[in-house]
Amino acid sequence: MSEGAPTYDLGKLHGGLRLPAEKQASTSRPILIAPVPAQLVLPLVQHVGQAAEPVVGIGERVLRGQLVADTHGSLGAPVHASSSGRVAAVEPWPVARRHGQTAPCIVIECDGLDQAIDTTEILVDYRELDPVSLRQKILQGGIVGLGGAVFPTAQKLMQAATLPLEYLILNGVECEPYISCDDMLMREYAADVVGGAQVLMHALELPKCLVVVESDKPAAIAALAHALGDIQDPRVTLKQVPTIYPSGGEDQLVQLVTNREVPSGGLPSDVGCVVQNVGTAAAVQNWIARGEPLISRVTTVTGDGVASPLNVLVRLGTTVAEIVALAGGYTERAQQLVIGGPMTGKSVTTDLVPVVKATNCVLVLSELPAVGDERPCIRCGECAEVCPVQLLPQQIYWHARADNERKLREFGLTDCIECGCCDLVCPSHIPLTADFRRAKARMRELADEKARARRARERFEHRNQRLQDERDKRDSELAARKDAARNAGPDAIAEILDRARHRGESDKDEDS
Ligand code: SF4
Ligand code: SF4
Structure with a gap:
């Protein structure tokens, strides 16, 4: 091993591939701060879980950071206005999650003032909050996992808090080719990343944090080391790992840095670990320290189909077309638009899809990768x-x-x-x-069908039981009345006859 080369004390990662990085073009200049667009399109689903429900009306003026859609207690994340303006519509709009098919969105016409909400009520010293209250507060910031999974961060913390935990692992392993938003975020916002780590540790009362970065990101490593030097927190350690795809997967990362194996069907919290993306940590810090909910993110715009690849700090709801324009626009050879990286991204048919919480990369390729004709499996292994x-x-x-x-x-x-x-x-x-x-989608469908059938059967059985209970009640009342009549004395019989006579007379009156 050459002098100065990083040393690793790591668990074993099975398989994986060393892929060409293709990140040089987008990391050659600083993150560009995108201007506020004229219009923002905010999907109600930008996370795992239920769609958020609009809490603003059409025509209403909103401010930057204002809640515009809420989750009302279900699994999900609230949505906030990314700039000030007026709500123009709540209508279907093309979204990347559905390959460019439409989904309900709140459309805001921006007024150019970019006026923010008053944060005096929001800002508190997180160290004065108990962990449960801090987790609730993180929930209000609309923060989700920015590594691509978009699982609501607070709800992930709440689930994990029920188990004994040891490590917070901050995932700065950005192993998929072309994507460089986390690398640039760590270079330029390292203080926010480590500040967010401290907030997350407090939210789970965790004793240790590993900030994990690949060794081929020296600028990010230097920036993080500097930020860690500033906070002097012995609980937080920087750890380098080799660049192997997909070591940034949650379970793979846990295995790599702690040598603990996440059980099949389990979660990292089952082995005492909570994994959060570095961008998520920075978003948590931005919310807790500045009162700004998740309304922007760093996105890579790259590929040989754009003129000047870059990373851009963009307001959520800006269209992909607008950030491609900031990257110098499409080249003549641009053929395919992918949201995400080449391995896990989704092709879309329109650049009118908005940048959302999950949009880590916009990849424009000049030619479709050549794929040979499919042949039978030769069992090569x-x-x-x-x-x-x-x-x-x-x-x-x-x-x-x-x-x-x-x-x-x-x-x-x-x-x-x-x-x-x-x-x-x-x-x-x-x-x-x-x-x-496709097979997983089919399994989910089957599971949904089974759940629907089970609910229908339960409703049917419940209805039958209710009808049977009513019949039993009527029968026992009738039996009780018969018993009462059988046991009644002469006075009671006279009274019953009297009541029957009166009923007969009043029926006659009504007839006449
Ligand atoms: S796609 Fe699934 S089966 Fe294929 S290598 Fe990755 S984890 Fe394994
Ligand atoms: S075993 Fe079959 S499916 Fe797997 S790589 Fe070889 S040919 Fe492909």
Whole structure:
């Protein structure tokens, strides 16, 4: 090993690939701060969980940072206005999550003033809050996992808080080619990253934090080391790891830096760890220290289909078309627009989709990657060699094509992280990951169908039980009345006859 080379004290990561980084073009200049656009389009679903519900009306004036849609207690995250203006509509708009198909969005016509809400009520010293109150406060900031998973951060903390925990792991491992937003964020906002780490540690009463970065990011490492030197917090340690895709996956990262294996179907919290992306930590700090909810993010705009690749700090709700323009616009060869990276991103058919909490990268490619014709599996085993989850992709592939749900579960399809490594090495060009995505979607559908059938059966049984209870009640009342009549004395019989006579007379009166 050469002098000065990083040393690692790491657990074993199975499989994975060393991929070309392709990040030089977008990291050659500082993060550009995008201007506030004339219009913001804010989808009601920018997170895992239920859609947020609008809490503003059409025509209403809103301020930067104002709550515009809330979650009302379900799994989800609130949405805030990214600038000041007037609510123009709540209407369907193309979104990346659905490959450019539409979803409900709040549309705000900006007034150019960028006037913010009053933060005096919001700002508090987080150290004065108990962990439960701090987690509630983080929930109000609309913060979700910015590494791509977009799981609501506060709810992830709340789930984890029920278990014994040891490590907060800040994930600065940005191993997918082309994406460089976390690298640039760590270089330019390192103080926010480590400040956010301290807030998150307080929210979970955690004793240790590992900030994990790949060793090929020297500028980010230097900036983080400087920020850690400033805070002098011995609980927080910087850890370097080699660049192997997909070591930034949550379970893979836990294995790599703690040598603990997350159980199949489990979570990092099952082995005492909570993983948060570095961008999420910076967003938490921005909310807690400055009172600004999640209304902007750093996004990479890159690929050989844009003129000047860069990273841009952009208000959520700005369209992809606008940030591509900031990157010098499309080149003549631009052919494919992908939201996310080349391995896990989604192709979209329009650049009118807005930048949302999940938008880490806008990738414009000049030509579609050449994919050979699919051929039968030759059982070479290459796919199993590279699978970071130690699955047997070739077996899963057979069961996916046969739609055999039981076998798919048995072979661990639900643990597949859809990293795409198996596709990349398959000499038969079998689109394994696409098959696995479809099979997982089918399994979710089946699970939903089963849940719907179970609820319908429960409703039916409940109704039958209610009708039976009513019948039983009527029968027992009738029996009680009969008993009473049988046991009644002469006075009671006279009274019953009298009542019957009166009823007969009043019926006659009504008839006449
Ligand atoms: S896509 Fe799934 S099966 Fe294929 S290598 Fe990745 S985790 Fe393994
Ligand atoms: S890499 Fe492709 S050909 Fe080889 S075993 Fe896996 S699916 Fe079959």
